[in-house]
Amino acid sequence: MIFEHLPALEVAVPLVAAPVTLLLRRAAAAWAVTVAACVFSFVAALLLAAAVAAQGPISYALGSWPPPWGIEYRVDALSAFVLVLVSGMATAVALFAWRSAAAELPREQLYLFYTMYCLCVAGLLGMTITGDAFNLFVFMEIASLSSYVLIALGRDRRALLASYQYLILGTIGATFYVIGVGMLYLATGTLNIADLAARLPQVADTRPVLAALAFVTVGVSLKLALFPLHLWLPNAYAYAPSAVTAFLAATATKVSVYVLLRFYFTVFGARLVVEELPVEEVLLVLSLVAIATASLVALWQADLKRLFAYSSVAQIGYITLGISMASHAGLTAAVAHLFNHGITKGAIFLLLGGVALRTGRVGFDRVRGLGQAMPLTSLGIVIAGLSLIGIPGTAGFISKWYLVLGAIEAGRWWLAAFIVATSLIAVAYVWRFVEAAYLAPAGAGTPERGEAPRPMLVTAWILVGACIWFGFDTSFSAEGARRAATLMLGGAP
């Protein structure tokens, strides 16, 4: 009975939790409501994913208005996969935020933090689950506006400027997206994604549709921080509160990647995007530049949060590289990397949040001798770092493996070599941490011996465990990604 309404509840519960936390005004109560809402969404997402795997896509008519007139919520292999990632990370970060946010934010603002957090979760889940192009814009703005506020909560005053810059670029991105959707609406007379896909082939080669493709691509690329539209990301990640950085790094850009996949392969269709237009060449070049430059820039950062923020830009490059291949292996790699990088970066930023709690900030001068002072935290960062590099036995290896496979399948040996070579740059920047934490003597900024508070450490280590778990058991991550790739290329899910 309640099961048939799960798609709506998936989004509605965190959305309703937001005003509830606002009314409660007590940090502890607001936190409890937030965690409850996130856990509910996570369980609902798992149930939906299981249902989709068993019986195919679920369509839910919001308010019983049948699609394409009403808003449709649609869960298929791809969106169920992203829903699990977003709600799972939301739960982990919400548990982590109890101590981390309390340490980094003023007491009287704590409940507002949870309000914004619930809104952001609801927005991201809504973007993923909705089957309506305009509804997607509304959820995109809910998620974006709340994330601007969350970033501006950072203690450093530079967080304000970072948030402002993200607001300007994010709004331009979202507006570009609406322009694209508007042109599609003018050309087809529908906003439902499935209906758009059915009607577009008749008008596929007209100029408004091609312009719409361009607008949507640029708009969403701004949101997912595709090079060279990534300029908002490093500052936003570096100065936001630790919990916010972890959540945004693990989910926000990933959901935008999902939107890009949705538009390329469901709405416009692989034929138009891949065969008629040079989209894959453009994406390929941008991805290669993103991987190479962002990895190199990451090498020179003095602040660990900035280092891993630039590494995020590079890792997004790997995801778009997979998309640009537009083959089954390439798309599997893209979707699997979306998931694996999400948990890996989530783990790293949570652990860095623990370090920041002890040291104030996470510059390299503060982590000298950290292996002695905070052994479990340091070990966690190293393991997650290995996953970032793509060492066998970690989650990162699985997606890099598919990426290399896709490159070889396409006969591009140089691309396979490039992927392996740029992974070596990741080795170099992870090594910088190892060198500072284990080989350098403790400096003036190094904290006393002692770990981060237990709840923070445990949640972070659950994600570190997930990095290893998904390196061995790929029945969810790689299998789910494979199903999603099949779906996108027009096969049975």
Added chain:
Amino acid sequence: MIALGHYSYWVTVLLMVAGLYIVIARGNLVKKLIGLSIFQTSVYLLYIAPGKLIGGTAPILAEGYRVYSNPLPHVLILTAIVVGVATLALGLAIVVRIREAYGSIEEDEVLKADRAAGKDAADGV
């Protein structure tokens, strides 16, 4: 005169480009937000203008009403206007906070203040 017949599109494009130009070219944080608002407004026009038919009425199912305008774009843009207002309000709120923290709303001065502070911090360590 096909070009003139579609003058609403010309206005749309003009507003779009002007708004985007202001966002990029101006260093004043409030002016940037004004540009952003103009840019968003152009999109409202892009949606609403094609929905209107000359002589069209609201969609009423009755005798005597034959030509009607599409109400959906209007409803969509009502939502988009709300989003635009929220964005502008949040943007201005952040600018107020930036002014409190830096004492300026000029982008280059704010960045200069950050660079100076960053240098002090580096010297201090």
